[in-house]
Amino acid sequence: MSRWVRVALVAVVAAGLASLPACGNNNSGKIKIAVVTNCTDPFWDLCEAGAKKAAQENDVELLFRQPERMAAEVQKPVIDAWVSQGVSGIAVSVIDPKGQTEDLTLVAKKVPLVTMDNDAPDSGRICYVGVDNKEAGRAVGRLVKKILPNGGTIALFIGSTTSANGQARPAGVLEELATPEANGTRAKHPLRPELEGKYYGKYFLVDGESKTDDGLKERAVTNARDMLNRVDGVPDLCFVGLYAYNPPAILEAVRARSLVGKVKIVGFDENPETLKSITSGDIEGTVVQDPYNYGYKSVEILAAEVKGDRSKRLKGSAAYQVITKDGGPEQDINGLRIKFPKAVDYERTVRDQLKSVGK
Amino acid sequence: MMRILGVLALLTALYAGLVGTYLDNAPAHEPASKTQERIQGNLVDVANIQGRYGVIALGAALVIITGGIDLSIGAVVGCSAVLFGVLMQSGIHPFVAVPLVVLCGAVVGLGNGLLITQLKLQPFLVTLCGMFVYRGAARLLAGTVSRSQTIEMQPDFSSALQSVRYFLVGKNIKGELEFPAEFILLLVLAGVVGFFLHRTAYGRYWYAIGHNELAAKYAGVNVSRQRVAVYVICSALSALAGVLLFLDMPSIQSDSGGQYLELYAILGAVLGGCSLRGGEGTAVGMVLGAMVLPVLENLVSIRGLKSDVIPAVIGLTLLVGTIVDEFIRRRSRLNR
Amino acid sequence: MGLGRAPMTPRLRANGIDKRFPGVVALSGVTLTLHPAEVLAIVGENGAGKSTLMKILAGVYQPDAGSVELDGHPVRFDGPREATRAGVVLIHQELNLAENLTVTDNLFLGREPTTGGGLRVLNRREMAARATGLLAEVGLPASRASVRVETLPPGEKQLVEIARALGTAVRVLIMDEPTSSLTQKETERLYAVIDRLKAGGVSVLYISHRLAEVVQCADRVTVLRDGKNAGELEKRSITHDNMVRLMVGRDLTQFYPKIHRPGVGGAAVLTLDQIRYRGGPDAPLTLDVRAGEILGMAGLVGAGRTELSEAVFGVRPLVSGELRLDGLPIRVSRPSDAIAAGVVLVPEDRRLHGLVAPESVGFNLSLPNLDRLGSLFGVRRRKESDLHRYWIDRLRIKTPSAAQPVGLLSGGNQQKVVYGKWLARDPRVLILDEPTRGVDVGAKAEIYALIDELAGRGLAVWMITSDMEELLGMSDRVVVMHEGQVAGELSRDRLNEEAVMRLATGGEEP
Incomplete structure (x- = not known):
């Protein structure tokens, strides 16, 4: 092959490769609203469903990204690219409030910014769409109290304790359980002196910390399994899973040991496995955030901002919901109107939401 | 024998530590039989995971013996798990879906092998790109798949799926682990791999290619064909591991299923005596090597170490194990 | 040898062989005749084309022009496997053994006796039995059969290669510098093996630089110079001086x-x-x-x-x-x-210990002298190229430039590079x-x-x-x-x- 033919071939291939990422770029001429989450998860699929609905209703074009890794440095180039593309509004689920505030402040000056699920309050964002993770954690704590009214042994399982919600949720749970006399008192377990932990009220937290799995689903299962081994034979056990995938992982481990019913499980978020298990009674309950509404509200707020309408802004945090098998009446807790739907009903709601966007 | 002495010693130490911790922590009033039962239960749990890691370590080790490497193992595991779920949800019977998924894995391996041997591309590069591609393919197939979701969509498959689950993973309909099926599967597969590696001409060729490709070529070995065969086996085993993962976990997420598994597979292979330069390794070693990490993780967890300390402890233990192993190997070589 | 000059079909015949590599003409119109049951030695300076010719005969290369006949029939080998099957086996100068396998494995690599059809299960017993026989033919004890090749000294590795070739139904055995790492005793042993092969009707073709051995061992000698035939010598005329004269084209006193x-x-x-x-x-x-x-x-x-x-x-x-x-x-x-x-050492196995093969001549020359060539800020280019030029000239290293990968040089010139790098340190x-x-x-x-x-x-x-x-x-x-x-x-x-x-x-x- 002559040299020029070779060069030409390389040039053609290079041009082709370069245009690949640009595929799918159709300019519709509408206002663009962009949403970036903190990771990829079915939780955010619900958010996307809500966002799409709001985009339809408000006649805007939606750009929705779920990044592969939960890392601020993955979000930044995405947001920067959007700003330079000229989007009219950005919603972001903040991963690291302290670290990202500086960058987000610069973004907020150029484009209306809304934070979801996790807040960066000093960034100049228009408003925050999300629950107060600590408050939600306290709701989890209340569930634990209901399940073990006379105290017991608990273990906490979560993805990471370095992210903002990774710190807030366990803090909320423990705050709810604690009493002035027992707020993190170090002790050895009364029945198992080899187990060390901390007392929060009448509840003994094994190891005095949350067990982390760094988002690795397999490790979530093995963490629960190993904990089951260590507390084997101890009565009044409650395991708490604080990320969406934790409750099903705990249940898998509990099932493998035939301990269903003997070890109570409380969870967070609305993983479909979790909801099914609440209906069947294997999991006691979960506190959910309503991600569908996150998406819906964020897009609605931003679309309105572009038109100059500020009335849609939210004040304060969104309300969480508490899902149990039998449900309960609505309550006002700490200034929020909290619903207590039945698991069966909530499952249906979630399914309909997903169906509305064909997932 | 010398080659696996190091990893055998490491495993023995870890298991001893594990049993010792249990005995230490057993409440004074607990009868010995109950303690034994608990220890056994834990070991059975761990054995299942060792089985799964072992299956992929077998494939990785074969590739490494021929002087190659496969970084796409984890992605193939995840993609296969998702594919398995999607196939069944689309109406393909579980008994058909399992071999179908393994076949797809074999095709992936064929692709890897052909790119490496025909286009003479570096294995590292080809399989690294493959990692991204198959991860992406998984995400295109589905977001999340799970057993319960599959049964919901195809209730007729429920009993077939359950029997596959029992047979391959050892869990019954209630989810209780009755026997470490994955470990037994590993032993069977290791037996087959070992047979080919140590008792047939093919095994000789793999060792030769890994050490001196030119010598093999001049001896008339079809180097390309053997290389491709080994990559096919590796990816097929990874696909099988994907099926196991689907059956064992409550659900599989396409973006993260099987993440990092290629590193564990390579770790298992290397701990078990494979040299990354190629040309070394034994079937027994591969199994032993794959057993190390799950036991180590279990030991660390059972001892109640703080979460933040765990990764460092695991890393250091592996490093020490590797140093001791290398030491033993060098002494054996001098004394030859 | 037969009486008189009765015409017999030559075992192997090469006619008008041409071979070109990028930038260099390796062989031009070379002919070679090898009779049954004779030992033919090929001699010539490095670069004369001896290795290339051998490789063509053994199917590793294909000629650009010319033909090869085996027992009077034209043949064209597409690869070494075909040649081996036809009975033409080449033992390379740089040994091609899988060092991580045992001697027995290497003896049968690619031709293992197996059972079980497609499974190709190794027939260990047969391999062990045959291995003992093959090793005995080259004078190695049976105990060597199960050791890993990497533990053997170069002399014994060479013998294993030869034993390997003997395991095939060889009709033409081609050897490239077979005695280069053998001792006197092992060389004698090799002569005995060659004699035995001759008696069995095998023709042996070999390249050697050890002219004294050629005098002792060869029936005929073909001399190559600069890729062309430079002459042939019959038994009586095979002397050191005659050979050198034809090889070099001039007298070397x-x-x-x-x-x-x-x-x-x-x-x-x-x-x-x-x-x-x-x-x-x-x-x-x-x-x-x-x-x-x-x-x-x-x-x-x-x-x-x-x-x-x-x-x-x-x-x-x-x-x-x-x-x-x-x-x-x-x-x-x-x-x-x-x-x-x-105190400097120029090692025995230059490929293993003396040179970094894929790197250039210049790289290798500089390697032990880097402390003299620069400072913390890096190697002084001018100084380095001066060093290269000096030693390439001084030692008359035949290389197109200092950038030439040293692995492509002939053995002699590689050796000179090794000298050069050490001599630069005085x-x-x-x-x-x-x-x-x-x-x-x-x-x-x-x-x-x-x-x-x-x-x-x-x-x-x-x-x-x-x-x-x-x-x-x-x-x-x-x-x-x-x-x-x-x-x-x-x-x-x-x-x-x-x-x-x-x-x-x-x-x-x-």
């Missing part, structure tokens, strides 16, 4: 020059005083190497010559005893110590291990002249060699090793082959 050096050693430069080293014999060893002399070190394979040199150079740890340079003790615990003291003691192994006649002469000149300048040269001609031709004094010990010392006037062999095999000093 004074093959072993003794122009510059005094021939009698001056003061001892390097002294080994009661040395014991790890892995060596228990009894201590003493010898010295003097300025201006070439000390030849002879011995059988396994006598411990290379090991001793490695101990002095810092590759093997010393257990006891003292090393002295110019009378002053020196500590050598690693090669950099030896180099700093001015050493006091030069330890040479098999200095002209695999090197062609022309380059040999140049290397001998170089060594003579260096000794003339006061260097102490310690030359380890298994080449008897070289030993007798170049040494001023000879030390013979036997089982790790100094068996005896021979001065120039008492130096002859018999005396050397007697000491090397454990006999008494004459």
Whole structure:
């Protein structure tokens, strides 16, 4: 092959490769609203469903990204690219409030910014769409109290304790359980002196910390399994899973040991496995955030901002919901109107939401 | 024998530590039989995971013996798990879906092998790109798949799926682990791999290619064909591991299923005596090597170490194990 | 050989072979005839095309023009496997063994006796039985069958390669420098094997630089020069001088020059005083190497010559005893110590120990001299290229440029690069291990002249060699090793082959 033919071939291939990422770029001429989450998860699929609905209703074009890794440095180039593309509004689920505030402040000056699920309050964002993770954690704590009214042994399982919600949720749970006399008192377990932990009220937290799995689903299962081994034979056990995938992982481990019913499980978020298990009674309950509404509200707020309408802004945090098998009446807790739907009903709601966007 | 002495010693130490911790922590009033039962239960749990890691370590080790490497193992595991779920949800019977998924894995391996041997591309590069591609393919197939979701969509498959689950993973309909099926599967597969590696001409060729490709070529070995065969086996085993993962976990997420598994597979292979330069390794070693990490993780967890300390402890233990192993190997070589 | 000149079909015949590689014409119109049951030697300087011709005959390369006939039928081998199946087997100069496998595995690699059809289960029993036979044919004990090849010394590896070829139904055995790493005894053994093959009707074709062997062993000789036929010699006319004349095209007198050096050693430069080293014999060893002399070190394979040199150079740890340079003790615990003291080693296996093969000539020349070529800020390019140019010229290294990958050079020129890199450091003691192994006649002469000149300048040269001609031709004094010990010392006037062999095999000093 002559040299020029070779060069030409390389040039053609290079041009082709370069245009690949640009595929799918159709300019519709509408206002663009962009949403970036903190990771990829079915939780955010619900958010996307809500966002799409709001985009339809408000006649805007939606750009929705779920990044592969939960890392601020993955979000930044995405947001920067959007700003330079000229989007009219950005919603972001903040991963690291302290670290990202500086960058987000610069973004907020150029484009209306809304934070979801996790807040960066000093960034100049228009408003925050999300629950107060600590408050939600306290709701989890209340569930634990209901399940073990006379105290017991608990273990906490979560993805990471370095992210903002990774710190807030366990803090909320423990705050709810604690009493002035027992707020993190170090002790050895009364029945198992080899187990060390901390007392929060009448509840003994094994190891005095949350067990982390760094988002690795397999490790979530093995963490629960190993904990089951260590507390084997101890009565009044409650395991708490604080990320969406934790409750099903705990249940898998509990099932493998035939301990269903003997070890109570409380969870967070609305993983479909979790909801099914609440209906069947294997999991006691979960506190959910309503991600569908996150998406819906964020897009609605931003679309309105572009038109100059500020009335849609939210004040304060969104309300969480508490899902149990039998449900309960609505309550006002700490200034929020909290619903207590039945698991069966909530499952249906979630399914309909997903169906509305064909997932 | 010398080659696996190091990893055998490491495993023995870890298991001893594990049993010792249990005995230490057993409440004074607990009868010995109950303690034994608990220890056994834990070991059975761990054995299942060792089985799964072992299956992929077998494939990785074969590739490494021929002087190659496969970084796409984890992605193939995840993609296969998702594919398995999607196939069944689309109406393909579980008994058909399992071999179908393994076949797809074999095709992936064929692709890897052909790119490496025909286009003479570096294995590292080809399989690294493959990692991204198959991860992406998984995400295109589905977001999340799970057993319960599959049964919901195809209730007729429920009993077939359950029997596959029992047979391959050892869990019954209630989810209780009755026997470490994955470990037994590993032993069977290791037996087959070992047979080919140590008792047939093919095994000789793999060792030769890994050490001196030119010598093999001049001896008339079809180097390309053997290389491709080994990559096919590796990816097929990874696909099988994907099926196991689907059956064992409550659900599989396409973006993260099987993440990092290629590193564990390579770790298992290397701990078990494979040299990354190629040309070394034994079937027994591969199994032993794959057993190390799950036991180590279990030991660390059972001892109640703080979460933040765990990764460092695991890393250091592996490093020490590797140093001791290398030491033993060098002494054996001098004394030859 | 048959009476008269009855016309018989040649076993192998090559006609008008042309072969071109990018930038160089390797062969041009070469013909070769090989009769049944004869030993034909191919000689020629490096670059003459001998290896290329052999590779074409064995199917590794395909000729650009010309034809090859086997038993009168034209053949075209597309690869070595086809050639082997037709009975034409080539044993490469650079051995092609899988070092991580056992001898038995290597003997049958690619041709294993198997059972079980497609499964190809190894028939270990048959392999073991046949292996014993094959090893016996080349004089190796059956115990070698199950050792890993990497543990064998180069001499034995060569024999394994030959045994491997014998395992096929060979009709033409082609050997490229078969005796280059064999000792005297092993070479004799090889002659016996070749005789046996001849008796069995096999034709043997081999390339050699050891002209004395060719004189002894070959029935006919074909000489190549610059890719063309330069002449043929029948048995009667096979002499050292005749061959050299055809190879070089001119007379080479004074093959072993003794122009510059005094021939009698001056003061001892390097002294080994009661040395014991790890892995060596228990009894201590003493010898010295003097300025201006070439000390030849002879011995059988396994006598411990290379090991001793490695101990002095810092590759093997010393257990006891003292090393002295110019009378002053020196500590050598690693090669950099030896180099700093001015003691350099040109190793036996240049590919393994002497050169970084994929890198360029320049890279290799610079490598041990980087401290002289630059500073913290990097290598001074000008200085480096000066160094390269100087040594390429000085040693007449045949290379298109300093950037040429050294692996592409001929054996002799590779050896010169190894010399060059060390000589640039101006050493006091030069330890040479098999200095002209695999090197062609022309380059040999140049290397001998170089060594003579260096000794003339006061260097102490310690030359380890298994080449008897070289030993007798170049040494001023000879030390013979036997089982790790100094068996005896021979001065120039008492130096002859018999005396050397007697000491090397454990006999008494004459």
